[in-house]
Amino acid sequence: MTIVLGDNQYGKAETHLVRVTRVGETHDIKDINVSIALAGDFDASHVEGDNSNVVPTDTQKNTVFAYAKEAPVGEIEDFGLRLARHFVDDFVAVRRARVTIEEYPWARINAAGQPHPHAFMRGSSEKRLVTVTCTGDDAWVVSGLSDLVLLKSTGSEFWGYPRDRYTTLEETRDRVLATAVVARWRYALPKVDWGAAFAQTRSALIEAFALKHSLALQQTLFAMGEAALKARPEIAEIRLALPNKHHFVVDLSPFGLENDSEVFYAADRPYGLIEGTVMRDDAPEPGLAW
Amino acid sequence: MTIVLGDNQYGKAETHLVRVTRVGETHDIKDINVSIALAGDFDASHVEGDNSNVVPTDTQKNTVFAYAKEAPVGEIEDFGLRLARHFVDDFVAVRRARVTIEEYPWARINAAGQPHPHAFMRGSSEKRLVTVTCTGDDAWVVSGLSDLVLLKSTGSEFWGYPRDRYTTLEETRDRVLATAVVARWRYALPKVDWGAAFAQTRSALIEAFALKHSLALQQTLFAMGEAALKARPEIAEIRLALPNKHHFVVDLSPFGLENDSEVFYAADRPYGLIEGTVMRDDAPEPGLAW
Amino acid sequence: MTIVLGDNQYGKAETHLVRVTRVGETHDIKDINVSIALAGDFDASHVEGDNSNVVPTDTQKNTVFAYAKEAPVGEIEDFGLRLARHFVDDFVAVRRARVTIEEYPWARINAAGQPHPHAFMRGSSEKRLVTVTCTGDDAWVVSGLSDLVLLKSTGSEFWGYPRDRYTTLEETRDRVLATAVVARWRYALPKVDWGAAFAQTRSALIEAFALKHSLALQQTLFAMGEAALKARPEIAEIRLALPNKHHFVVDLSPFGLENDSEVFYAADRPYGLIEGTVMRDDAPEPGLAW
């Protein structure tokens, strides 16, 4: 028996940068957090401490900043592809580069009755995401979003489930359904209109959550995934993680009050967690996308 | 020398509730987090463990839920006043009740081209705040907001400061200015159009941040406070805490690149913290407001 | 009516530094997070953007690092006093300097059967705290701790409280009592054996929590404060904030099981919050300590 090195990767995580671009007096900002992970021929570093193949994570950070200058950042998918391609192409030891980017939304401030040229307000806490993976020959793009918090105050039921000796839950034909969406979708193509695809996928997810009468959060998940796939033919599969953020009807009967689904206790923990993939039956293989 | 009990208070913190109200098919939701602190005649509990005056925090929680049912929550200032008044009036041992409420914003989802009657999306991570304090005879209302994140990509300078042997900062005529506003303002009156006052104060803060050419974050703070006081005559004073969320120009010269205020590193810590009060010179005494 | 500037302060928050000292082969480390707040003659910066009195927060950060080099950090009380004294004495515009330090505990690793000379493990998540305030003539020291999480699995009761229409809580003669202590104590003297005083105060708090049979968390609070004051005569007053981290007995009767205080649900929110001051009746005035 020998002890050996298995899968490994390393890189600089969470290089948080803001890029300002100007057109005349008008500024635009891009606020992104970039994490890089490189895999390849790094055995010598692990086993002997020989770093001759190890691109320093400090260099990776510098590269992120320099690349943000050399051209506008653009869509995070494109920025991720530029960065990942660089590491794979320019360092022979790097066999796979994975770049994950979070983008934080900002809205332009209206002041004195008009859009201000250089003042901005953080939008929601929602994040736009991408993970790009490149090898010498190939590239995969997984876009996504997180922290999209949704709630329906009716239009949700839960009944018909099996019961055992540990079951106390009462069936309900009307409950609050709330979740914080994490969605990641894999594109079948390496070149997409990323901005439009993101916007339409996001809208499809939100609309499906709203419009689908829900008999289970699982059913809502599937409807959301289906809507995303229908909205953009380039999407091969979508993975959703939906916490069931429980809102319990408070029992007001001890106080002589009825509670007709009006007052809810918003619980923290425990919570349900529903995870699922929705895909095309002819989706290409995922390769190294995930 | 004797060891004695000094100031003390207790209560239930963070009762998180969602209240649904319905007008026909259309639902509205109110998402609030209520914390209560009672002061009064509680020495016996501390010194002897005699709880005959101690309204259980569990009862306080129940009261919050029941009050949310007995009438619509309405503006958080009004809900806080109702709750605080109850504890002071209905329990002789309670001399002062302080109710702090955070409200989380939700936006109605548009689906299938129209506002959905019962589906909502969390808006920004900004919070609306109130702290209401009641005694037997009096009441004070301090409204506010937090987590309002603002950024200007130009229109901010910092120079003319004193230098000592520990000073290395270079003066700048153009920098990014970013902050996460915490503002709390005290009303001079016990009865205000809370909703309108909140909206106008918030707008005044945001516009002043955008419009004021800044020579110091202190100057921006004062301009924001002044704008708030001018927007609503009922406000006696406003207290602002503005972290200076540093965005440093990345030195790209080692890579043969210029950085003309285009690429910034968004730092986490340390950060500047600027705190100040702006008030009317004829403001009434704050009493127990804070 | 005129709009005027009220109380204000500013400074650099959260300069996080690690100081290594060496005695022969043996290293020691000090891991602290320093926040500074200066008050004084800063009106011109607020009102006109004239920064001629404004010691940059960047300079403050540099000063922290330089001071950590010029002498060993020592006890955080002493380091805070050195820093606060510097700002008040060396800048005429600074009337009051407040330095708050958090210290994170580290334990030396034992390896190969002996204490390792330069390898360390983070101890608990507990923090040691100090806030030092200096003016030209005076100094105040408030030491403390936070994130000290304590639990008693019995020896706690809660009964005898008033009941109203919103009361549903059942009295208990045996419950779990758990809290996360935040304690801050003010010294009556400017010069104390800080290390010993901290250690004994901390022990007194923990022992009192353990040994006091509790009829209310308020009673435990008072006992803890009293023990601290008895342990160290230099302490004038102590302020405690004790969240009541509820552990609810799970109702297992639907499953045909008894639960004799064996299985508890550890709840997050809401929670009780008990705050109180315990002091000597002849304590000197607090001045600007808090």
Next chain:
Amino acid sequence: MTIVLGDNQYGKAETHLVRVTRVGETHDIKDINVSIALAGDFDASHVEGDNSNVVPTDTQKNTVFAYAKEAPVGEIEDFGLRLARHFVDDFVAVRRARVTIEEYPWARINAAGQPHPHAFMRGSSEKRLVTVTCTGDDAWVVSGLSDLVLLKSTGSEFWGYPRDRYTTLEETRDRVLATAVVARWRYALPKVDWGAAFAQTRSALIEAFALKHSLALQQTLFAMGEAALKARPEIAEIRLALPNKHHFVVDLSPFGLENDSEVFYAADRPYGLIEGTVMRDDAPEPGLAW
């Protein structure tokens, strides 16, 4: 093309329970946070909202509490196995049950010179972890730990790396090396002395970090993994994620001070992240362990 459901699972996350056991006057506590994920025949719930196979997550929570009563929790590996086995065996639709448990350490308080029978203090913020996966025929156990924060103040170098146009990092023969270990190790056997194996693996990781002179964090990672595998023959592989928590030597030369690796700035972001697997070359296949 058809849209289909892919991999999916669901369950109750973060049921946080404290179990008290008593031997005479002496209490012991076990503080755990249990998350369950079930996979199996749940297509109907997703596609049609038919929940006849869906064990409610509420039932799962109840089961955790009931199981904690029916027998002592014991080692978290055993508790996870009992729970996972139950869901697979007792619900025909459940093909795979995965139970993840975090355990929080507590230490008995010493009071009045002796160990207190029922008072405890939270130990470090370190967590003990397990993920158990069961199918009808098989079971896999992955134990681990997280939030183990380690630091060496010397005995770490980094040099010999490749340089490109974006490289500015200077080589160093002496740096601070700090990390927050996340380790997960897969056992080759379904039955192990879990407590002893955990303790020895943890010690091996810590000692290797301390004792290995480090030329790269990768080298330290491999040494830690190797030490773990040597400590316990039942471990087939171990996966480590080691953030490089940078501690930068502060440049004090502008202040006329030398900094001979004495004063460090503890940075938050960005940080390096080193991830790797160390395994036996004859390790059995992982199956569904991860």
